Each structure stands twice: as structure tokens, then as C-alpha cells.
Amino acid sequence: MSGDEVDLVVVGAGPVGLYAAYYAGFRGMTTAVVDSLPEPGGQVAALYPEKLIHDVAGLPGIRGRELVRNLLQQASAYSPRWLLGQSADEITRLDDGRILLRLTSGTEIVTRSIVLAAGIGTFKPRPLPVGAEFLGRGVDYFVTDLDAYAGHDVLVVGGGDSAVDWALALQPVARSVTLIHRRDRFTAHEASVAELHRSDALVRTPFVVHALSGDRSVRRAILRDTASGELHEIDCSRVVAALGFTADLGPLTRWGLRIVDRHIIVDSTMSTEVPGIYAAGDVTEYPGKVRLISVGFGEAALAVNNAYVAGDPSASLFPGHSTAIA
Amino acid sequence: MPFFVTGACLDVLDKSCIEECPVDCIYEGGRKMYINPRECIDCGACEAVCPVTAIASDLPLTEPNRPWRDDNVAFFESVLPGRDQPLGSPGGASGLGRVEADAPLAAMS
Numbered sequence: 001m002s003g004d005e006v007d008l009v010v011v012g013a014g015p016v017g018l019y020a021a022y023y024a025g026f027r028g029m030t031t032a033v034v035d036s037l038p039e040p041g042g043q044v045a046a047l048y049p050e051k052l053i054h055d056v057a058g059l060p061g062i063r064g065r066e067l068v069r070n071l072l073q074q075a076s077a078y079s080p081r082w083l084l085g086q087s088a089d090e091i092t093r094l095d096d097g098r099i100l101l102r103l104t105s106g107t108e109i110v111t112r113s114i115v116l117a118a119g120i121g122t123f124k125p126r127p128l129p130v131g132a133e134f135l136g137r138g139v140d141y142f143v144t145d146l147d148a149y150a151g152h153d154v155l156v157v158g159g160g161d162s163a164v165d166w167a168l169a170l171q172p173v174a175r176s177v178t179l180i181h182r183r184d185r186f187t188a189h190e191a192s193v194a195e196l197h198r199s200d201a202l203v204r205t206p207f208v209v210h211a212l213s214g215d216r217s218v219r220r221a222i223l224r225d226t227a228s229g230e231l232h233e234i235d236c237s238r239v240v241a242a243l244g245f246t247a248d249l250g251p252l253t254r255w256g257l258r259i260v261d262r263h264i265i266v267d268s269t270m271s272t273e274v275p276g277i278y279a280a281g282d283v284t285e286y287p288g289k290v291r292l293i294s295v296g297f298g299e300a301a302l303a304v305n306n307a308y309v310a311g312d313p314s315a316s317l318f319p320g321h322s323t324a325i326a
Numbered sequence: 327m328p329f330f331v332t333g334a335c336l337d338v339l340d341k342s343c344i345e346e347c348p349v350d351c352i353y354e355g356g357r358k359m360y361i362n363p364r365e366c367i368d369c370g371a372c373e374a375v376c377p378v379t380a381i382a383s384d385l386p387l388t389e390p391n392r393p394w395r396d397d398n399v400a401f402f403e404s405v406l407p408g409r410d411q412p413l414g415s416p417g418g419a420s421g422l423g424r425v426e427a428d429a430p431l432a433a434m435s
């Protein structure tokens with residue numbers, strides 16, 4: 001899939017990257033959005049989808065997942081190319097000054113500019129300590145298609161919002177749902193935990209996965225009650241490991257950017273020290289920086305507009321008012 | 327400076343917090359854990375799981391907690407016994423491993 005060209009690549013589909021994608025579309029740039037996770041939303045979706053956010057301008061109180069949904073709708077108006085579930089890995093400068101960006105999937109894109117809305121770095125699911133050999137053979141980190149669980153005995157592992165939400169969503173389709181968590185206390189939203197306890201799901205705590213077994217695909221799980229040490233064997237043909245995420249800047253540390261304490265130094269145009277590469281959101285650093293969604297939104301607009309005039313010096317930095325659009 | 331570890335962690339070192347931290351910024355000292363103030367993203371995931379309620383926030387900072395907040399900072403910014411420079415921001419606790427030393431207040435507690 002090489003030879004693809006866009007005006008701008010946004011690295012990161014967190015709130016700031018999504019807004020940058022909208023802004024690039026508004027300026028008429030062809031845009032691709034890359035994220036290591038299969039779902040957009042960055043920290044908001046991965047760490048606190050159910051929390052109420054009170055300090056985004058114009059939205060007196062909005063749940064994380066709803067803010068993400070709105071941002072996605074706004075960005076989608078200009079149909080950017082979504083390249084999710086893959087990370088921005090390497091850059092090569094071409095003779096004409098453009099950048100060849102290679103993703104971990106092998107996909108290559110040629111672009112004039114990049115906005116790094118990389119937040120705290122590439123999110124990776126925390127691995128299940130046992131049964132790694134069944135990854136993709138019954139064991140998954142994300143539920144992307146509920147139908148794939150139809151008729152299965154599903155084991156969900158974890159105590160956060162993702163684990164509880166997925167356990168609830170899977171019940172109507174799965175043959176059975178068991179949820180285990182290594183602690184008695186859940187970190188998921190209280191109302192969802194209450195709903196889980198009222199549901200038909202079997203909930204067991206403090207339990208961990210001791211071993212998985214099967215043939216080509218997972219068939220059985222041995223669970224350990226960490227309080228008593230007792231082992232319990234159950235049938236399960238699908239495992240969803242929702243143990244949270246870890247993040248680090250990973251590949252971006254090799255791009256020649258100036259990085260201090262895991263943040264990328266930018267100037268007042270949101271330019272990094274590498275020509276054509278801008279940054280916005282939690283990942284940036286400059287005197288007076290505050291890491292908030294509202295600040296990141298402003299930086300996204302700055303980065304995209306400055307990238308736009310860098311590509312066409314005769315153009316105006318000011319984008320015009322969105323109200324002027326029919 | 328968002329979250330920090332108080333003296334309630336001394337000689338407990340349960341480490342449930344490490345399993346929750348998305349940015350690997352909770353470091354193990356000789357007798358307690360320490361949160362790196364420059365690496366912490368203020369998510370609070372660790373606070374919710376500590377079995378001895380040793381994790382506190384400076385929003386707001388209470389007087390009894392102030393020395394522990396400062397000690398937590400000192401772990402990274404001062405030169406610990408047996409070292410010739412501050413830990414600073416190592417960029418991940420798992421890469422560094424256990425540090426066989428404590429900040430002054432923890433060491434003399």
C-alpha cells in the first residue's frame with residue numbers, strides 16, 4: 001500500500017489529534033490519522049470513558065466517550081483516512097522535502113507535514129501474564145465485533161470500565177460471560193458495576209488467570225482465587241483481557257526531535273525542531289505549558305494552520321471563520 | 327506535582343500501584359515507593375488500588391502530607407546515598423529497577 005500521498009498526517013487520535021484532523025479538513029488538506037489503538041479517543045477513551053469532564057469550553061459537563069464521539073463526528077465531515085491499530089514508526093526525508101512515513105503495519109505514506117498529537121505515547125494493552133500463546137486464537141485485548149462472540153463462553157479479565165462495559169455488552173450474544181478481577185474493588189464506573197452484579201454474568205474476585213489451555217484455539221481456563229489459593233477450571237472459548245494500558249513515546253524518540261522529560265519542545269507556531277513536523281496536545285513542552293484538553297485544542301488549530309502556510313507561503317495563516325461556510 | 331506516596335507505604339511495598347500506572351512512573355526505593363513528579367500524568371489510577379491508602383494528591387495538599395510530598399520530590403531531585411547524581415527523570419521505573427536507597431525522611435523514619 002505504498003505511494004499514498006496526503007497533505008498532512010496526524011499522529012494520535014486522542015482528543016487533540018481528532019480536532020487537528022477536523023481543522024486540516026476545514027483548511028482543505030487531505031489528511032490521514034494514525035493511532036496505535038483500534039479505537040479513537042486517546043487517554044479519554046482508554047483511561048476514563050465514563051468520567052464527566054467539566055472544563056471543555058462550551059460543554060458544561062460531558063462524558064469522556066461522548067466528547068470522543070462528537071470529535072469523531074466533527075473530524076469525519078472531511079473524511080480523513082483512518083489508519084488505526086498501527087503506530088507511526090519511521091520517517092525518511094525525500095529529495096523534494098516531503099516526508100515518507102512508515103507505520104508498524106508496513107503502510108507507507110508520503111506527506112508534506114505531520115502533526116504529532118501523541119499525548120503520553122503509543123498506548124499498548126497490558127498483556128495477560130499467562131496464555132500469551134493464545135493471542136489472536138481466542139484471546140483478545142479489544143472487543144471490536146460483538147458478533148465474533150456469538151455462542152461462546154467468554155472470560156473477561158479486568159476491573160476497569162472496558163472490562164465491565166464489554167462484559168455487559170457481550171451478554172446478549174455470548175453463551176455465558178464470566179468476569180474475573182484480581183481485586184474485590186472495581187475501578188469501573190459504579191453504576192456499570194452495579195449493573196454487572198444484577199446481570200447474568202458470573203463475577204468472581206479476587207481471581208486471576210492461572211493458566212489457559214486448548215488446541216488451535218483456547219478451550220479452558222484455570223482460575224486462581226488469590227484469597228484461598230484454590231484453583232477453578234472453567235470452559236471458555238474466548239478471553240477478553242482488559243487489564244488497562246501502558247504508554248511510551250517509543251518510536252518518536254528516534255525522529256531527531258528535541259524531547260525533554262517525555263515531551264516534545266515546540267515554538268509558538270507548534271513547530272518542532274524537525275522541518276514539517278508540528279506537535280500539539282499533551283506531548284508538547286514550552287514555557288507555561290498546561291496539559292489540558294482545552295489547551296490542546298488551541299494548539300491543534302495553531303499547528304494545522306501553521307503547517308498549512310508552510311506548504312503554501314502565499315496562503316493566509318488565518319483560516320477564515322467557520323461560520324462563513326455554507 | 328500531582329500524586330505522591332506517603333509514609334503509610336513504609337515497609338509495606340505492596341506494589342499494586344505499579345500494576346495500574348499507565349506511564350510506569352512509580353519507582354521502588356529501599357523502604358517505600360515514590361512517584362516521579364515529572365512523569366506522573368495525574369490520572370489517579372494508583373490511588374484507587376493502594377491497600378494502605380498511601381497515595382495522596384497535592385490538590386489540596388494537607389499539612390501532615392507536606393513533608394512526604396517534599397520527600398517524594400527529593401527522591402528524584404536530590405543525590406541519594408550511594409549515587410553521584412540525582413535520578414531525575416529516568417523515563418520508566420521498570421528499566422531502572424529497584425533503587426536501594428530512600429529519600430531523607432523515609433530513611434530516618
Ligand SMILES: Cc1cc2nc3c(=O)[nH]c(=O)nc-3n(C[C@H](O)[C@H](O)[C@H](O)COP(=O)(O)OP(=O)(O)OC[C@H]3O[C@@H](n4cnc5c(N)ncnc54)[C@H](O)[C@@H]3O)c2cc1C
Nearest residue numbers: 012014016036042043087088119121122123281282293369
Ligand atoms: C483520569 C484522567 C482525567 C482527566 N481529566 C481531564 C479533565 O477533566 N479535563 C482536561 O482538560 N483534561 C483531563 N485529562 C487530561 C486529558 O485527558 C489530556 O490532556 C488529553 O487526553 C490530551 O489529549 P492528546 O490528544 O494530546 O493525547 P492523548 O489523549 O494521550 O492521545 C494520544 C494518542 O496518540 C497515540 N499515539 C502516540 N504515539 C503514537 C504513534 N507513534 N503512532 C500512533 N499513535 C500514537 C496514542 O495511542 C493515543 O491514542 C485527564 C486525564 C486523565 C488520565
